[in-house]
Amino acid sequence: MPTCKFFKWKIYIMDSLLIKGGVRLDGEVNVSGAKNACLPMFAATLLTDEKCVLKNVPNLSDVRFMADIVKALGAEVSNPVEGVWEIQAKNISHIAPYELVRKMRASICLIGPLSARLHKAEVSLPGGCVIGARPVDLHIKGMKALNCQVEIERGYICIDARRMRGAQMYLGGRFGSTVTGTANVLMAAVLAPGTTVIENAACEPEIADLCKMLVGMGALIEGAGSPTLTITGVPRLGGTQHSVLPDRIEAGTWLAAAAASKGKVLVNGAQKKYLSSFLDILERAECPYEVRSQDSIYIDATNVKLKPVEAVTLPYPGLPTDLQAQICALMTQADGISIITERIYPERFMHVPELARMGANISREGPSAIISGKTKLSGAPVMASDLRASAALVIAALAAKGETHIHRIYHLDRGYDSIDKKLQLLGAKIERLKNSD
Numbered sequence: 392m393p394t395c396k397f398f399k400w401k402i403y404i405m406d407s408l409l410i411k412g413g414v415r416l417d418g419e420v421n422v423s424g425a426k427n428a429c430l431p432m433f434a435a436t437l438l439t440d441e442k443c444v445l446k447n448v449p450n451l452s453d454v455r456f457m458a459d460i461v462k463a464l465g466a467e468v469s470n471p472v473e474g475v476w477e478i479q480a481k482n483i484s485h486i487a488p489y490e491l492v493r494k495m496r497a498s499i500c501l502i503g504p505l506s507a508r509l510h511k512a513e514v515s516l517p518g519g520c521v522i523g524a525r526p527v528d529l530h531i532k533g534m535k536a537l538n539c540q541v542e543i544e545r546g547y548i549c550i551d552a553r554r555m556r557g558a559q560m561y562l563g564g565r566f567g568s569t570v571t572g573t574a575n576v577l578m579a580a581v582l583a584p585g586t587t588v589i590e591n592a593a594c595e596p597e598i599a600d601l602c603k604m605l606v607g608m609g610a611l612i613e614g615a616g617s618p619t620l621t622i623t624g625v626p627r628l629g630g631t632q633h634s635v636l637p638d639r640i641e642a643g644t645w646l647a648a649a650a651a652s653k654g655k656v657l658v659n660g661a662q663k664k665y666l667s668s669f670l671d672i673l674e675r676a677e678c679p680y681e682v683r684s685q686d687s688i689y690i691d692a693t694n695v696k697l698k699p700v701e702a703v704t705l706p707y708p709g710l711p712t713d714l715q716a717q718i719c720a721l722m723t724q725a726d727g728i729s730i731i732t733e734r735i736y737p738e739r740f741m742h743v744p745e746l747a748r749m750g751a752n753i754s755r756e757g758p759s760a761i762i763s764g765k766t767k768l769s770g771a772p773v774m775a776s777d778l779r780a781s782a783a784l785v786i787a788a789l790a791a792k793g794e795t796h797i798h799r800i801y802h803l804d805r806g807y808d809s810i811d812k813k814l815q816l817l818g819a820k821i822e823r824l825k826n827s828d
């Protein structure tokens with residue numbers, strides 16, 4: 392890592408993306424495994440001393456971070472072939488240090504498995520996040536409900552779980568259910584003596600897939616994918632092999648990109664059953680799509696005249712907040728006024744000023760973005776601020792006239808596996824500029 396010779400500062404060199412807009416996307420794209428399913432699954436492997444094999448794992452920096460974290464805790468971790476990770480957590484530590492946890496919020500998912508397996512955990516509190524306030528009070532509430540002692544000390548969540556036992560609890564907060572909060576309590580309860588009932592559990596498909604993995608390890612879980620999860624604790628869990636479900640957020644991103652570029656794209660891995668709220672947006676925008684199979688959707692937006700929509704993000708099965716920015720970018724190409732309201736992270740609008748730089752007529756009204764279209768976007772230098780905002784900038788760049796230079800794309804690489812290569816295969820004029828930032 393180069394340093395500045397005067398001040399010994401480390402200089403982080405990053406990639407950026409150059410996209411020449413106005414090209415209609417054309418062809419097939421394969422969706423990778425779901426980031427938000429496999430991150431808690433890496434943590435779940437700590438629940439047993441036997442080997443766990445995860446398949447269809449996306450090639451993402453977040454995945455490598457999580458692998459580094461479980462490795463630092465003492466697990467044997469290997470990645471024998473692309474998409475396959477083998478983890479065996481024979482002897483592990485209960486301490487997840489700040490240096491590791493600060494890199495990725497999802498490492499909060501360690502508190503459940505470590506508490507269950509080692510009856511204690513010390514996990515650094517995750518840092519701040521640009522998308523808004525992300526407290527962990529519900530995670531703590533859930534662990535306390537399981538009769539754990541929970542203290543915040545030295546910036547760490549310290550858990551004494553020697554007397555942990557199953558319990559009934561309501562795990563809803565101001566913004567509804569919590570995804571990783573549900574994952575944490577679930578991963579603790581699978582080894583807690585007695586029965587746990589989680590009311591207002593997250594219903595996200597990623598949680599249902601985590602339940603499927605845990606059941607494969609020998610856990611007793613009922614109600615996966617529903618707001619009521621019932622877990623009967625067992626004395627121990629074994630190893631398993633699990634294939635991660637496709638990423639519905641990546642699938643939605645490709646459908647929005649195809650629509651914005653007026654392209655023709657078959658998205659393999661797009662499962663209608665998990666995308667109904669997003670497909671409802673396409674229907675109301677009068678953007679036709681065709682369900683080709685259980686897990687592929689075809690979109691032909693060649694002659695589309697997008698209509699404006701009003702939409703509100705909500706916990707699953709509502710409209711995912713992780714597709715909000717992409718929908719904002721798409722609606723810049725609709726004839727009329729769209730209102731996109733964010734009910735999960737009311738401040739999650741870092742993409743708005745950057746879209747405006749490209750000529751979008753977009754403004755903020757409290758938790759809503761007001762988008763007046765259709766606007767002719769023009770290529771511009773823009774800055775990625777977080778994962779989904781950067782996906783929105785890619786979509787806008789595809790629809791724009793001229794070249795867009797997207798900086799800080801490490802955000803994109805956290806959640807999209809080889810997005811530039813996949814775009815090239817769809818005919819996009821895109822170039823990754825190595826070490827250019």
Ligand code: EPZ
Binds near residue numbers: 526712
């Ligand atoms: C998960 O985050 C996803 N991350 C996020 O995806 C996603 O945006 C979010 O769920 C909502 O769908 C992973 O799965 C790794 P929450 P999580 O706890 O679990 C509030 C992406 O782009 N809350 O469901 O951290 C919270 O502030 C990322 O891939 C509390 O108040 O989200 C938010 O408003 C970004 N107290 C709401 O609940 C708590 O203890 C939902 O948060 C926990 C959450």
